[in-house]
Amino acid sequence: MSHGIPAHRRRTGATATAPAPVPATVATPAPAPDDSAKARTGGGIVAVLAFTGIVVAVMQTLVVPLIAELPKLLHTSTSNASWVITATLLAGAVATPVMGRLGDMFGKRRILFVSLGLLVAGSAICASTSSLVPMVVGRALQGGAMGVIPLGISIMRDELPAERMGSAMALMSSSLGVGSALGMPAAALVAEHADWHVLFMGSGGLALVGLVLAAFFVPESPVRTPGRFDFAGAVGLSAGLVCLLLAISKGSDWGWGSATTLGLFAAAVIVLLGWGAYELRVAQPLVDLRTTARRQVLLTNLAGITIGFAMYAMSLVLPQLLQLPKASGYGLGQSMVSAGLCVAPGGVVMVFLSPVSARLSARRGPKVSLMAGAVVTAVGYALGLWLVHQPWQTLIVSAVIGAGIALAYAAMPALIMGAVPPSETAAANGLNTLMRSIGTSTASAVLGVVLTHMTQPLGGVPLPSMNAFRTSFLIAVGGCVAGLLIAAFLPGRRPAPAAVAAEVPEAAEEAAPAGPGFHGRVRTAQGTPLERAGLTLVSPAGRQIGRALTRPDGGYALQAPRPGGYVLIATADGHQPQAVTVRTGTAPVHHDIVLAPTAVAAGLDVHGTVRARRDGRPLADARLTLVDATGTVVRTAVTGDDGGYRFTGLPAGEYSLIAGGYPPVATALAVAGGTRDHVDVELLHPADH
Template identity: 65%
Template sequence: MSDAVARPADAGGAAPPRPNAVVAVLALAGIVVSLMQTLVIPIVPELPRYLDASASDAAWAVTATLLAAAVVTPVAGRLGDMFGKRRLLLASVVLLVAGSVVCAFSDTLVPMIAGRALQGLAAATVPLGISIMRDELPVERLAGSTALMSASLGVGGALGLPAAAFIADHYDWHVLFWTSAVLGAVAFVAILTFVPESAVRSGGRFDLPGALGLAVGLISLLLAVSKGADWGWGSATTLGLFTVAVVVLLAWGFFELRVANPLVDLRTTARRQVLFTNLASIAFGFSMFAMALVLPQLLQLPAQTGYGLGKSMLAAGLVMAPQGLVMMVFAPVSATVTRRKGPKVTLMTGAVIVAAGYGLNILLMSEVWHLVLVSCVIGAGVGFAYGAMPALIMGAVAPSETAAANSLNTLMRSIGTSVASAVAGVILAQMTVNLGGYALPSENGFKVVMALGSGAALLAFVLASFLPARGAAGAAETVVSGETDEESEVAAEQPSAR
């Protein structure tokens, strides 16, 4: 395995240049991509008018991004392992800029959907950035840096909402996308200047049939989940898509187990540490997104409901913004716990904090400061958990598989958020109150969603308890030795083989 894990620093005999700059630039890229995901939220109600389209058609501006991100994430991870992670990271940012420019020039539906799909193709930025960190940073910097990079998704989302609301309120809506394009261009130049290309490559041939099969399966699944409420959960279209997803993904798995260079190494994915980390990631994705759905609605619903706070979108964004700062603050705390106790403990700690945050939300939801407190508590828990997940993944896979494995983990979180959106949408649509002739989500409906968010976090805790126990420096040891945790354990049991 030594030829696969050679590090640029080893080859040249010098430490990687400017690790602080590498971390800052990669975190910036992650924040810019997550900003793109929340950028359109303030204008969603107005998109039908802006684009001269029906509400159901305009919703594809959101759905297209979701589908593109789901498809590209595992593909870009595999291509990064094969041909260079920095190269794929730069390509991702270029697609973000291109999509932003297309949206900025759009006044009709089709180019807007095309631009949003191009933006979604940048979704692999965070897992690629984490993988670059593993290749390029000194061992002692790895845990904290990957925790910060992982948290950048939440940081960008939390900070982007008030910024996007402010721009939408005061300027032409196209400015949102010009802003995204400029930030993407800045990130591209910074990556080109400060981030080196890794020498860690897996080689092999790209699994095109596997990529196409996974794309068809994921698109069918996520379309059914995201559009099922609109089409009807029992409709022929929804059931047909679910059927296609099951059949195609089963066939895809059968094929991947038999191809020489699979897109996703299912044998590696089946390792206990990878499997239970990914399962916990689905639960965490559900739990985190439940908060993103509930709190803004509570803040913006009319005060006449008795539980709504009657705030503007900008005010709601400002209430959510501290959550991103808390996630950033807790990234190094997460890294410290990981170094001392191991990433398993960090993940379980995060799960407990998130579950407690939702429990607190059920009791405290009548004042603005209640929701600020709740979002900060949940943000702290998410910061812990998202910092631990890359360490767990990297502790179980070879360096030459890091990007693909991290990308699959990111996809698992996205699946969790998609399911959360669908489930919460159904609950809030069914549990309503009538106000002025309009059906609005009821207080009990919000409490049910919060309870599900807490339950999902507790499920993540249970799943994390099945992870193998490892020493505090497991992930760092993997980077140094090039061994996975399972390989290290086998070697420890058979010292003569070393």
């Protein structure tokens, strides 16, 4: 039996071992911003983050007007010049999930600065060179900024009040399409009337402006996931993605049946399967595949591939059709700038439709919004089968496709964040953005094959035929239909807060706070109520305001001293703790919490009984906290009526077991793993004073 705070280390197993990595699944709350801060920065946050997202998207299409001229400008071959685009694609694919994970761990605002800094540095390099290798390096650095969009979405979730979050996230999610559509005519205008280096000077200047604005208007997110960065996982994912995207993007140059292309596809499969197996075993994975495998997350990411495919098809096909000479019989003979302006309505529609799509998601659920987006986008491409004989007709096609993309893009962050813990939102949104990028890369490869193989000659030069364009539109329609079918299997809309509250038994409703505060239920991902889960409310100053245990129906109620922002922490043995920024007004706010199970691995099993020091009777409702060697809370528990508790599946390492009492009692444990240990604790009960 352990008494008090021992001066020695209690040891289980044969020998003491060095601390092993312990899953750091609890999100560390920083002080929540006060009401005045919210009032000052709420509008600025949305505007600045949307601006940075658009700047990053503009970077992607920056060199599109230069594609035909790149070999001459860089004094290289056409095949080598294509690396200017491929390098950005590969760097963006790697950076998106990595930056998201780093943001969850070290602060989203801090990593946002890093991402924008990479864009500034890459633009400066590209603006100062006319050689291939420095240009490829600069473009790779620019690709590292792709993490801005998922980071921005996650910051919005952490910082904005609920009533503004939907439209703000919709705009941020759509910024990828908005920037691509609006950036093309602007880049074409600069390329036609100025030195091509000015394009990169402009992108660097815009990124620098975004960096300064973010420093003034974007606060640091209060939600963190402490732990160790999974370097092996990052290397494995990077290697797999590079193999996959390199094969997709360069397959047409090397030959789809060549040994190089097929070898890269095979290597991608092998590496990604090995990476997945490793991520399932590591304590602190780069990507939580168990969360990613949830139906809502998995299907949303698959839909992201199809919608990304559909978005890029418009940017690839319509400008080519618009710029083909009229002598072909179907080309519209427009300049590079005019072609870009004909595609721009898609981006304008995305900007104005983002709030509408957010309202649709709020009223009907994000599943409906995603399905509606797939249908509208398919209609837009179907119109392209006929309405492409005059430039004004392409404006209609572009606008309809843009409307569909806006609806779909607005829905995906809501679906993702409705299924993952707040401490993992940046990484989860980063993975979704990556899926969209894979879709755009696939569109480039597939439609590139169609446009280069279905040709007709004009003056001895092979040009894509009208059948090639129609085939491309039909393939895009097929991608939208695939996205629609995938979305159909997503879980339906969760009940609105009022409906959920109606399901709570009368006893739970009677327990709701009379004034400011929070109430709701804590459940598993399968909807099972969690009894005796711990709820802690933390003030903006970091002080504990209140604690509660859930009832048998999973219900809880916590009173707040005044309206404002707080951090609500939920813990339950065997589940990943969750911390989320919440706001209450003068009336109580209903807030349900879903806790994901922790991965149970073979390891230490600690159990025992908490008793009163005076007479040895079991103490019920005693709270125990298990802290690892880094000071991170890894598990919590509350004793039952018999005073018993149990922690299972703990990796080897050093821990401190803290039992709340008068005063608290701490017991140090150094465990070898794979063992069971019985640790009793004696507390001085208030009645014993």
